[in-house]
Amino acid sequence: MALDSSFLSKNVFFNFYYMIVLFSLGIFLVSSINEEVSILLKFKASLLDSNDNLVNWNPSDLTPCNWTGVYCTDSIVTSVTLYNLNLSGSLSPTVCNLPWLTELNVSKNFISGPIHEAFFVNCDKLEVLDLCTNRFHGAFLTLVWKMKTLRKLYLCENYMYGEIPQDIGELASLEELVIYSNNVTGTIPSSISKLKKLRVIRAGLNGLSGKLPSEISECERLETLGLAQNQLTGSIPKELQKLQSLTNLILWQNSFSGELPLEIGNISSLELIALHQNLLIGGIPKDIGRLSRLKRLYMYTNQLNGTISGHIPKELGNLRLLRNLDLSLNNLTGIIPLEFQNLKLMEDLQLFDNQLEGVIPPHLGAVKNLTILDISSNNLVGMIPIHLCEYQKLQFLSLGSNRLFGNIPYSLKICKSLVQLMLGDNLLAGSLPVELYELHNLTALELHQNRFSGLISPGIGQLKNLERLHLSDNNFSGYLPSEIGNLTQLVTFNVSSNRFGGSIPDELGNCVRLQRLDLSRNKFTGTLGDLIRLTDLELGGNRFTGRIPFHFGRLSALQIALNLSHNNLSDTIPDSLGSLQMLESLYLNDNQLIGEIPSSIGDLLSLLVCNVSNNKLIGTVPDTSTFRKMDFTNFAGNNGLCRVGTNHCHSSISSSHREKQAKDGLSREKIVSIVSGVVGFVSLIFIVCICWTMMKRRRSDSFVSIEEQTKPHVLDDSYYFPKEGFTYNDLLEATGNFAEGEVIGRGACGTVYKAVMNDGEVIAVKKLNARGGEAGSVDRSFIAEISTLGKIRHRNIVKLHGFCFHEDSNLLLYEYMENGSLGEKLHSSSKKCSLDWNVRYKIALGAAEGLCYLHYDCKPQIIHRDIKSNNILLDQSFQAHVGDFGLAKLIDFSFSKSMSAVAGSYGYIAPEYAYTMKVTEKCDIYSFGVVLLELVTGRSPVQPLEQGGDLVNWVRRSIQASTPTCELFDRRLNLEEQRIVEEMSLILKIALFCTSASPLNRPTMREVIAMLIDAREYVNQSPTSPSSETPLDEEKTSSTKDDGVQL
Secondary structure, three states: OOOOHHHHHHHHHHHHHHHHHHHHHHHHHHHHHHHHHHHHHHHHHOEEEOOOOOOOOOOOOOOOOOOOOEEEEOOEEEEEEOOOOOEEEOOOHHHHHOOOOOEEEOOOOEEEEOOOHHHHHHOOOOOEEEOOOOEEEEOHHHOHHHOOOOOEEEOOOOEEEEEOOHHHHHOOOOOEEEOOOOEEEEOOOHHHHHOOOOOEEEOOOOEEEEEOOHHHHHOOOOOEEEOOOOEEEEOOOHHHHHOOOOOEEEOOOOEEEEEOOHHHHHOOOOOEEEOOOOEEEEOOOHHHHHOOOOOEEEOOOOOOOOOEEEEOOHHHHHOOOOOEEEOOOOEEEOOOOHHHHHOOOOOEEEOOOOOOEEEOOOOOOOOOOOOEEEOOOOEEEEOOOOOOOOOOOOOEEEOOOOEEEEOOOHHHHOOOOOOEEEOOOOEEEEOOOHHHHHOOOOOEEEOOOOEEEEOOOHHHHHOOOOOEEEOOOOEEEEOOOHHHHHOOOOOEEEOOOOEEEEEOOHHHHHOOOOOEEEOOOOEEEOOOOOOOOOOEEEOOOOOOEEOOOHHHHHOOOOOOEEEOOOOEEEEEOOHHHHHOOOOOEEEOOOOEEEEOOOHHHHOOOOOOEEEOOOOEEEEEEOOOHHHHOOOHHHHOOOOEEEEOOOOOOOHHHHHHHHHHHHHHOOOHHHHHHHHHHHHHHHHHHHHHHHHHHHHHHHHHHHOOOOOOOOOOOEOOOOOOOOOOOOEHHHHHHHOOOOOHHHEEEEOOOEEEEEEEOOOOOEEEEEEEOOOOOOOOOOOHHHHHHHHHHHOOOOOOEOOEEEEEEOOOOEEEEEEOOOOOEHHHHHHOOOOOOOOOHHHHHHHHHHHHHHHHHHHHHOOOOOOOOOOOHHHEEEOOOOOEEEOOOOHHHHHHHOOOOOOHHHHOOOOOOOOOHHHHOOOOHHHHHHHHHHHHHHHHHOOOOEOOHHHOOEHHHHHHHHHHOOOOHHHHOOOOOOOOOHHHHHHHHHHHHHHHHHOOOOHHHOOOHHHHHHHHHHHHHHHHHOOOOOOOOOOOOOOOOOOOOOOOOOO
């Protein structure tokens, strides 16, 4: 059948048309792909890719879909995800020229700078934007409302500032708003109620203030409300009960006040309630017991201006899914509800520091997963329940400071999982159970202030992980077993106020990590080994005789106290005690000491107390600034001792005393002195033998021998030094054979010399203190560590050129800093200071950047351990460089006598170090806060007691006394310029945040940098700033919390 010609012609036409469309579409697709390549390459050009993670972004590729971080749908780019690629540079808005881009993620990099307005215009089609954990700054939120298609917005951990605009309600599609850890201020706008799809708000660690608007309850899909660590006030709105999808209510560390609304018990979906560290008062609503899904409840520390009082509602025992309950640090009364025995999933129960009474529920510990139980510091009575640790998972048990009696139950004696056992300050009795010695995981055992008696058996040496052993204020007797020397991890050891006697075991010298030793108020005799790490040595109230061992002067880490009072020590005070450069308190009173007070002790600038009363000292008290500020009662009871410039000093006293001694011949006192001297000499010989044996053992066990090299020789062991053929003799020549005139700094770790090399280059050479005759030898760990440190490069870190070991010396070679240390500039004797406020601010920011690099950008992380103004060095342009980074760890590797590396420096040590003996990055934060206080006040970190004592407490006391803050500032600065005073007030606040008593309440270094930057920008942009005449509000904290609660 013939086809219709008209049909054929139409078919041909449509085929031809179809081919044209396909051809055009192909051209469009190719053109589009080429355009995407071009756009992405322009975007890459704004970034610095130091690790070459984007090396496969090849301009010759036809499509970018195989490039790192580029994701396509149907060959079209829809997502760019460059997470954690170590990128820096700036964020170019050109990336949003990609027509189908819906997701941009550049989180966890180092991209910085403000975000230009063009970004909001170009990227108005984005659905997901993730800029978290970078270094962006600026008022981003004021323009974000233009991106109306956004579903998820993540800006956390940056330096953003400004307020949340009312226009935020325009983002009708927004589901997640995550902006925690910035500097967002102002109030939460009521327009947030328009965000009907919102599921997550995380805005913690900002500066949000005002009340929590009740309108937020209209966000009916909300699952997480995270506003922790802000400055929100008022009551918690009862309207929150409308949020029937809410699972996480996170409002901790604000200033919420009033009573917790009963209606919170109506939010049946809640799994987490975190309301700790607020100003809540009243009781805990029993309606919380209806929240059947609740897993974690935190309401601790609500006693700043109010307390959570009353009984713990027994209804909490209905929360069968509860795993974590912390009601500590309140004013709770009554008993621990028996219903808590029904909480079978409980892992962490903390009720300490309340006023609870009654007995501990007998089956409280019969919970399968219980790992932490702390009910210390209450008024609990009765015996310790026998079912504690029934399931052998309990790790932390603290029942201290109650009125418990009886013996330690068998269940605890065999609790192999225990790591810390704290039972101190009770009425417990009996002997120390030998079964405890089988708890090999124990790191802390505290049984002090009880009624324990009997002997300490040799089995205690099995607790080889023990770091803290407190047995003081009991009735223990007998000898200390030599097996104590097996506790090589021991850091604190306190057996004071018992009835121990005999000699201190020589093996105690094996406890090389020991820092705090208290043997006072016992009946010990004999001598002590060479414990080079001690920071606190308490030997008062014993029966020690003979002279004070000369080697005590080698305990260079001693800082808290050296207490030898109330013994029978004789002979003279050794001049070597003047080497204890960090010592705060020296007690030598109530002994039989003779002779004069060594002038070297008077030169100890750190010394706050020196009590030598009730001895037989003669001569004149050294006329030094240290002693001039002490009350004369510290020197009383020495008939031949006088003090210059006081009525106590008469030349006839000392001269007649000497004449009488000359005439007496072999008087009774002199015979005692001679006998004591002989005993002391024998003791000293014995101590020297112990020291020699210990040092010999350490050499053979810990160090690799280095073969002798002929001189002059090339330093094969000098790392990262830029010159070939560099010799030890060159260093000798450059330093004038380490001449005193070339010294530019001293520290507990060593002396620093200026070295001018033959080619004119200047370097700094730190000569480490010798390690008991082992200069010139190093172990592998030392070399490995120095190799790592030598690779660190940052503009605010002192460059370590290399390391040299030689038969006479161990040397570190650093770049030279022309302007010395910050400490020298701030605290020189001159009343003038070359550092104006702008220079000080630059130093603060630079030092913070350097420390932040050590904390975040070094793998593994480096904790400085000894931040102080003397370790912040200044180059020719007064740029700050953090020095001695990692040196603390190096010295620790090498068993140095100096412990400034571990314990820090006097005046800079975080308070928690005294009881944890752990060094964390938060210790560095505390020390840096002290440096900030030095910059603002111009004062040294430690002053004599009559001038305020330590700097941190002086500032806090002044603020509590409503002292105008401008009176705290360094008078050498120009305080007439209001901008400077306002900025100093903000920096003072930051310093107080950093020196918070609790490490949990300190910011991170990233947050410190953000606050420093924001302080200057705030002052520069704002016509008015917080008055410097009002007391400062304290305590802003970091985003890190041990309980894992989000912000």
